[in-house]
Amino acid sequence: MVENGIGVSVLRKEDKRFLIGKGNYTDDINVAGQTHAYFLRSPHGHATIESIDISAAAASAGVVAVFTGDDLAADGIGTLICGVTVTSDDGEPHRAPAHPALAQGKVNYVGDHVAIVIAETLAQAKDGAEKIAVDYGVLPAVTETARAADDDQVQIHEVAPNNMCFNWPFGDKEGVEAAFASAHKVSRLELINNRMVTNPMEPRASLGEYNTGTEEITLHVTTQNPHVHRLVLSAFNQLAPEHKLRVVGPDVGGGFGAKIFVYAEELVVGWACRKVERPVKWTGDRTEAFLADAHGRDHVATAEMAMDEDGKFLAMRVMTQANLGAYLSTFSTMVPSYLYAFLLAGQYTTPLIYSEVKAVFTNTAPVDACRGAGRPEATYLLERLVDVAARDMDLDPAEIRRRNFIPKDAFPYQTPVVQCYDSGDYVAALDKAMVLADYEGFPARATEAIARGKRRGIGLSSYVEACGIAPSAAVGQLGAGVGLWESAQVRFNPTGNVQVFTGTHSHGQGHETTFAQLVTEQLGVPFENIEVVHGDTAKTQFGMGTYGSRSLAVGGVAIAKACEKLITKGKKIAAHALEAAEGDIEFADGNFTVAGTDKAMNIGEVAFNAYVPHSYPEGLEPGFDENAFFDPLNFSFPAGTHICEVEVDTDTGVVEIVKYSAVDDFGKLVNPMIVEGQVHGGIVHGVGQALLEGCRYDSEGQLITATYMDYAMPRADNVPSFDVDYAPTDPPDNPLGVKGCGEAGAIAAPPAVINAITNALGIKHIDMPATPENVWRAAQGAA
Amino acid sequence: MYDFLYHKVNSVDDAVAAMGNADDGKFVAGGQTMLPTMKHRLASPSDVIDLGGVSDLVGIANEGDALVIGAMTTHAAVAASAEVQSAIPALAKLAGNIGDPAVRNRGTLGGSIANNDPAADYPAAVIALGATVKTNKREITGDDFFTGMFETALEEDELITAVSFPIPMTAAYIKFENPASRYAIVGVFIAKTVDGNRVAITGATPCAYRGMKFEKVLNEDFSSNACDAVEVSVDRMNSDIHASAEYRAHLVKVMVKRAVDACG
Known part of the structure; x- marks a missing residue:
């Protein structure tokens, strides 16, 4: 094994700077002449703007400028876009209402952007904002997902009758109906997938600088994908041409999806810095993060499973209403459609699946991808339905899963919902998880708990997730406006150290370590001589960024391809320097050798030779620096079984997770420590959704969970120490043999937790979040 | 600001x-x-x-039958005090579970009770222990100090200087925490004293109150089973997205019973 290579739990390179306070986040960056921006936001869920008077604000002490939507429109700045088209059942594209960065005549959610005040200090900007007089005509608000399309609801956007964005049917409706008609048994479940606030630790921020000499805008912004920001802001918002716009995502304190999107604030800041010819900084506070970051999930659904007498799944039917919020965020339409319905087969051989997704507008913050994005919703629905089916068939939940798993010799496996899984061994993961969880010993533990007045339950979740979304041709057919490849550049400096430029973006994932491990493994360069560079459009050639657990499975392969090119070129250089034929040069462990001889050159020497080409033959290009683009053949399909064990205090409804076991298939692990950290974090995210987190608006559209006093985040004492293991398979569609791991925990955990609670109480279902009061009420009903 | x-x-x-x-x-x-x-x-x-510079307001003194704690004494100091831990361990435990370490190292006894947040912990201890609130003007009994939601008997220019907590035979504080804020959805402080049992409940209603009905049954039979006879009225209970009035009323009884058990 290479020192610090693939498979080694190397400590994270990036942690030193974070631990000693030397991280460089957007708000840490201050530049000469900087001004501070504050956004005046709508206090109403739904209102017309009859008039705005900015005169007193503009005259307020320290105020540099005040702008409204009219100013943006006058400069031809485009509205915010949604990059994925979903075709509705009438054959038309989804309804896409205009999404102005600053309101024009109407506000559609609390937190919607009305005006920007730019001042010498933040306090002066806030003082100025208080002096803006807005005359609102308050309208009734639409806030309930399930009722948004009802006839009695007020219309939010003219272009979207009944507040419908799209109605997207998918699958074999007639075939499913026929299977249901002749089924031995049909299990049915109605459920809610609770709305979440994504809550990265660092709030969003942006700093715009305009150079009047070069006419270039530099935008530092909390982003997971700087090039996507640059592309969208240039091509659709006319902020500046791409070659005159530099987007930098410096250290970013967590994203979880919320920092993928191009938001109003960053567009307005980027535009305003040129307008006032001074740097403009905006740093959101926590309340703004609650109000105006894209939220996640928010489905109501009905799921049905038809079975034969053995509990084999014959067909599944799913009707879903998904809340997209007030406007379409950057990738919002994709989340409850392709990222959801294409996962409904899960680990099972269910031959027929029909799904209908109605996506609706409401007077709430836009909803878009949040860790897992569509896949947690699909997995929760399916894994809950499977437990209900087991209950209806009087089968053990493990047994009904086993009877319906796709067998390991059936891969590649074409599901009825587009996806073709390349590898998996679901029985192996289930078996291993059941041992890890001591499933056999559960009845004795449950009996012992009863003696202590507690109810104990155990719950399984056997999930598949589809990440590393690809290939570009497939996403293009589905209506995505972008490709989903990744790029890398691996550059040797003359003295033999290496800079790796990746188009992915690390905001907590540890790429600087993992990617360096890939390169040290492949090129034999010492780990400490490798630096991973990301997050700056002026440094990295291009990239699609980090989301959907794609960075290693897609971005890592691009790095490996660039390394292969270096080896190919290195052989030419070594052949020349060692006076051998290129075909006789072999490369291993960082050395080019002439086969069958002791003549050798280290790759560092080759690099120096490449930059000091004093005796190069004609046709050999100097330099040792290669780039590569990689477009995968397929998605990546991590899978596994998680088992949660809970104890319920029926007097209070408090649920304690007493044991949590996870067995995942992530293919080959590059850094097991980092992977385990991702698993832990994902599970905690999922436990948060299952037990604690519930974003709620009142009937007027006020967000009533807008602070941590009311929005419950998971904490260390909400979870036990996890038992984590792996049951890897080798994915043939991934050249590195790796799968994504960042979202799996958040996808697997919610049904595992809820299945454990329903098991403990002997009930069919309880909605998330299973708060103490909800569990107490369920326990009363069950008693 | x-x-x-x-x-x-x-x-x-x-x-x-x-x-x-x-x-x-x-x-x-x-x-x-x-x-x-x-x-x-x-x-x-x-x-x-x-008030951070008023050193007279900081300190913990055991006066034999009572602990006198200065108004500007932090929660962390109360929690860590050997005097408090030995005389009224339930009070040290209460202080040690307020907020988070940052809150405990800044927040003070006087500040907490002057604010009288309906979900604060200290009011339950002040009432149940039969404490006396000392101000620059007078002494106010715990029973008279808390007058309503975020309201106290304090006058505009009146400043709490210390609180005197009589030392009980035994005491316990049990708190059902709001899962988000970790404030008390229901907190119950029970003190067993030579003069009888005192029960105070915080979080459940707009202002902490004495559980007289519980005191009555506990004075006859100090056992959690005895509490089953008490009806907790839903009428006065707070109701919010975390806990309905009905659930809070239920929790009051459960927490009282657990506090009784914790008193041993």
């Missing part, structure tokens, strides 16, 4: 004098409620009088 005049004082007299000269002054103790409120521009006092 809006502009205000800041006063750093060294004595209770100077603090009261500064308050007398202010248009709309506020004393700040640990500032754990007041400063966030000001930062959110929800409060705009003309003058802020910082």
